[in-house]
Amino acid sequence: MAISDVDVAIIGGGAAGIAAARRLRDAGLRCLIVEARSRLGGRAFTAADPSGFAIDLGCGWLHSADRNPWSDIAKAQSYVIDKTPPPWARQSLTFGFSAAEQRDYRKASHGFYQRLGRAEQHSDRPASALLEPGNRWNDLIVAVNTFVAGAELPDVSAHDLARYDDSGVDWRVTDGYGTLVTSYAADIPVAFSTPVHRIDHSGLRIRIETATGVVSADQAIIAVPTSILSDDKFFKPALPEKAEAALSLPLGLDDKLFLSLDHAEEFEKDSRMFGRIDRTGTGAYHFRPFGRPHIECYFGGTLAHELETNGEAAFFDFASSELAGLLGNDFAKRITPIRVHRWGVDPFARGSYSYARPGQADQREVLARPVNDRLFFAGEACSRGDYSTAHGAYLTGVAAAEQVLAIRR
Template sequence: MSLPSSVEVAIIGAGAAGLGAAHALKSSGLSTIVLEARDRVGGRGHTIQPSPDVIFDLGCGWLHSADKNAFVGIAEQLQFDIDRTIPPWRERVLDKGFPPTLRADFLLALEEFYARADQAAKSGRDAPADTCLEPGNRWNPMIHAISTYVNGCELDQMSLLDMEAYQDTGINWRVRRGYGALMAAYGVPLPVMFDCQVTMIDHSGRELRIETSLGTLSASKTIITVPTNLIADESIRFMPALPQKVEAAAGLPLGLDNKVMLALDEPGNLPKDGGLRGATMRTEMGAFHLRPFGQPCIEGFYGGRFARTLEEAGQGALAAQAIDEVVALLGNDCRKKLRPLAESRWGQDPFARGAYSHALPGHAGKRAVLAAPVDGRLFFAGEATSPNFFSTAHGAHDSGQRAAREVMVSFR
């Protein structure tokens, strides 16, 4: 497949948003191309097999709000098995390192924090979410840690109104073969140009002129689905410039979450799909998933500033930290059973530069600004443009479908 000289619709990015947009346009009769900088589809959804008996989602791994998640129907259509096991959170956390009495105390503090945040958001005034922490509460560092897992940042960097806008139905399932593998299968029938990095969109003339690493093409319309950090850093330039979009993207930076997979020899009596977390009273800590799908492994999850520190320390630092934490919780005998398999480094990925978006305090309204079309020709999608399902693959997918509908209306 070679780069066409012109198309009616160019979609930039083959992540969940780009795939959703391309599928929505398939039966429109419009000539369409998806321009993807990587050599694969899926964006921040990427499944690997680091050992013969372990499947690992380096990026998104959970079908959040599964009862409203379009990828559930897509998985069923493509015959991907869905695992409905209860997540390794709350009820499934192992007692080791976090006894039930302490865990109940922590969960009460967490629920009271969310209740205060809900009440404060009713004023309509934005603020850093950490203003809703109870001063001096011993669990505040761990509540910050939860934010790093959920938002990719600590609460001082999180908009209160944005945090409250997120919708979660509490139903979380998984794809047995991997969420990234599902996205790869979903992208198979689509016209995607790989290794095609877009650097500039000239919208000064009647037709859009799109400069890429493979050459230049013209298009009547374009759907831009790239992560906010690339727009904010002007890795893709607009001519004439779009300062309002750059500012909106800068107010919606990608926080950082990274995952690590450890091989586990001789699992012993460790439960399948159990959770593991220490009552460490600190933010710089991981959360662990024991034997996901019953596989002989432990998956670790790190977020926020600590994830960035570990990433910047170089390859292997995340695994070394995870092994030390797991051993501290399960005992020294466990060390010889653990081996590093793989780890993600989303902050170092040139086409992501982070995990998923959060609104900085005072910037909750920027999602709508980023999503708004320009001149009936430039359309914007991606998880950061979703009003309520941001930071998720299904939010990204739905935003791509929304942008495709806007494109079709504009042609009429």
């Protein structure tokens, strides 16, 4: 017996699913978000520190903010947007990384991205092939790109990385990106704590089989991570093309640790440093985001996997060691862990955001393609140029909703 009978079921209540549901709801369709978690937002997840400050454990930046639809939504809902330039747009703190070294690094990084811009003139290959052999800064370039892709450059398609479309305008929402995304779902029906086991599209109506019963729908929009779609038992009949595309677009891993910082005023607001500049396994440390007494620590790729394996305490131990190495042993007494979220072991994410394996960049279009005008797909992994972002997810969610509306007219 169906627990719900709707026009359109949306599987996944992240940015893509919420955007799709809002468009369909505004068009007058009966829709339902079927969400495995007890909350909305997916990989947009805002928590609070002990003082009540919002901390984004998932996506945190309105990337390409001048064309990001979430910017307009934030303004319409009267959220405060902080337009302070991001720390990566300015010189880093010079502890362990002199101004001269930073200039040299930026020159090497600029050369890498220039070569990347020409990548599609040649057959696809690992993005690491575009590094200058023997360049002193290759390890740091790779480290920084783990923050972009969640994986090391040898595993990442040069074509896919070259297609990433960034306007260079980056803002933040004071109350949290996750707060913004979830608030956009106001008045949309949601089935919480309802993991989907299988989507049966063999009959006249689609049956979404869940832990609590069946949702019946004419169409379904699937807005879940590729880590879920790669399971060839997720659909009945199976959709091997989708499973293959998902496997070609795995989720990389990036995790954040927030620290409280005593006597934070010693550091410039929104300043940054790297833990090490001579290895790929290092953290990036953002001091006083929004002027708050925090350090936002960022770990990507293989390093993030290793830290997750060793538990939450490993993140603090690693950050404390790197920061003490730069700022002196007494600095460790000034920091206290607030919170970390391990996205790799999160059962409903299993990673942070997608990257394409070498030779697989075109699988994003395959993943986004509808099936029999009944199953539609959305999510950051479906975006050619805005993957890994909440606005990429939003745009694919709206696109999927428009496809549904077009076939129902």
